[in-house]
Amino acid sequence: MHSIHSTDAESAQNLTRYLADEEETLKFGKKLAACLHSGLIIHLFGNLGAGKTTLTRGILHGLGYSHIVKSPTYNLVEIYKISGLYLYHFDFYRFNDYSEWEEAGFRDYFNSDSICLVEWPEKAGNLLPKADLQCFLNMFDSGRNIEIRSSTETGKQCLIHWNTEKNI
Template structure:
């Protein structure tokens, strides 16, 4: 994979994780699928809170651990935040009817995607959060041409 397909950043604390999520939001839009990887407590939901704030969501962002999906209807985009940790079998993905959430006007963020392995559409971006001392190491990898476009927007300095 070439350097333009990967973006890495060390996150010192929760505030840095939220800021990285807001920055990440610049490259995201409808039809994009993002997988979130990391141990329990690695910051996947915190990063998602930052993404939603960066997309203009105002209000509470709940972890979908027990509901499996939390929807956020923004003016131009529907965002679906999935947490598949509780899935025991990938077939639960099909049984839940979640495939209907994926489309050109929705952004789908999936925690624990390996729990539905073989059932999910291909991800555009894979995000890994790894514990790094007191902080985290964030690695974003573009997996598709659309993902590479998202990453390109993300890594372009914002206009002031």
């Protein structure tokens, strides 16, 4: 299924794809990795089992990480160093209060030298830095839909790069 966009400007700010299964989600993540660079903040939205960690696994594999990628549900963050790049994979599902993000001391992780992928960002309220990209994963009886929205100029440039690379 292809994206449905009304204008080129809109397609530079949004990207929608149908992903039939886990394998397609991993492949999509690998392709998305080519558009990512240090300094990006990506928020991942979706119900339990929607594919947020699977997408992250694909991104990490696309960046060259070949080891096991586990969900950070209990640790809150998994840290990956790949070719000098730090990727922080957060999961705030277990937060009960916005202040838990502040108390955890994660603010310094969000910097120009890292990529931060955040599952359940809504659990940190407005304390998180603004996302460059927001990924919404929705499950269907068969497969899932992913919609990526750019929230900043940097995020928009990522989606322009996606379209330029013929990932359509």
